[in-house]
Amino acid sequence: MKTIFVDFETFYSQEYSLRKMTPVEYALDHRFECIGVAVAEDDGPSTFMAPDDFKSYLGGIKGKVAMVSHNALFDMCVLAWRYDFVPTLLIDTMGMARAMLAHKLKSLSLDSVAQELGLGVKGSTVHNVKGMSRAAIIAAGLYPSYAAYSCNDNDLARGIYLTLMERGFPAQELLVMDTVLRCAIVPKFQLDDHVLAEHLHLVLQGKATLL
Numbered sequence: 442m443k444t445i446f447v448d449f450e451t452f453y454s455q456e457y458s459l460r461k462m463t464p465v466e467y468a469l470d471h472r473f474e475c476i477g478v479a480v481a482e483d484d485g486p487s488t489f490m491a492p493d494d495f496k497s498y499l500g501g502i503k504g505k506v507a508m509v510s511h512n513a514l515f516d517m518c519v520l521a522w523r524y525d526f527v528p529t530l531l532i533d534t535m536g537m538a539r540a541m542l543a544h545k546l547k548s549l550s551l552d553s554v555a556q557e558l559g560l561g562v563k564g565s566t567v568h569n570v571k572g573m574s575r576a577a578i579i580a581a582g583l584y585p586s587y588a589a590y591s592c593n594d595n596d597l598a599r600g601i602y603l604t605l606m607e608r609g610f611p612a613q614e615l616l617v618m619d620t621v622l623r624c625a626i627v628p629k630f631q632l633d634d635h636v637l638a639e640h641l642h643l644v645l646q647g648k649a650t651l652l
Contacts, residue, residue, distance in 0.1 A: 442505045442529065446487070446602070448479040448595040449516050450587065454572040464515040465625065468522055475523065476575045477588060479595035487595040489588035492575075496524060505529040511551045511598040513622055521626045530615065531622040534601040537610050551597055560600040566590035 452474035453459070459467050467473070478495045481487040490498060506528045510516035513533035521527045538546070538554045546553055552563035566586050570578050578584050606612075 442507055444483055444507045444509060445502075445528070446479075446481045446509045446595050446599045447516055447520070448487075448510060448591050448598060449519050450476040450478070450567070450591045451519070452476060452574055459515065464512075464518050468515070468518040473519075473523070474574055475519070476570075476578060477591060479588075479591040481592075481595055481599060487592035487599075489591050499524055499526045502526075507532055509534060509598060509602050511535050511554075511594070511601065514625060517622060517626050527627060531619045531626065532602065532615055533618055533622065534598050534605070536618050537605045538601060540614070541605055541608065541610060551594060551601075554601055555597040558601060558604050560597055560604065561593070563597060564590040564593055 452472065454472075457467070457470065457472045462470070475492040475495075477492065478490050479487045480490055480495065480498065507530035508517065508520070508528040509532040511534045513531055513535070517527075517531050534554070535549050535551075538549050542554060542557060543549065546557055550563075555561055555563060566583070567590060570583055570587060573581065573583075578587055
């Protein structure tokens with residue numbers, strides 16, 4: 442099975458950000474815009490693709506594939522809901538790092554994990570494009586450096602995956618990870634907000650009475 446590493450770069454601003462929103466809210470928001478996607482197959486080089494080129498690339502994928510990213514809850518939600526593609530196996534290097542390195546790291550960010558494993562340093566170009574659309578980034582001449590930044594992120598995620606697998610991350614746990622991710626990425630039921638709100642009220646009321 443082919444392994445594909447992906448890293449989405451998307452528009453963000455002061456208010457519209459993963460720091461303030463869940464991946465689900467962010468991916469479905471009307472302000473969402475894909476700037477580009479870094480893609481690497483197995484041990485091949487990372488390439489930064491424009492949104493339309495990435496869509497065409499997905500259309501050409503044949504057979505079973507595993508897709509890997511750091512914080513897959515975000516990347517795979519975008520992949521499924523914006524590009525209508527769900528790979529055979531979903532792998533999250535952040536989840537792998539949580540299982541093997543959380544006892545020694547304060548943060549499981551890509552930069553923190555990569556440095557802990559001696560893989561390199563995450564760049565800072567993303568901070569220069571805050572609030573900028575794809576067109577604005579290109580017009581400002583920042584697109585080449587942004588593409589290189591994304592490819593570096595993708596290479597770091599691949600390094601994390603390979604290193605943690607070599608250190609003994611259980612292969613069977615990848616299947617568990619895939620199942621958990623699919624609970625969000627490929628939902629099978631809808632929640633009734635009204636019923637849940639009523640239940641929450643009763644639970645809180647019961648706790649208050651008990652106390």
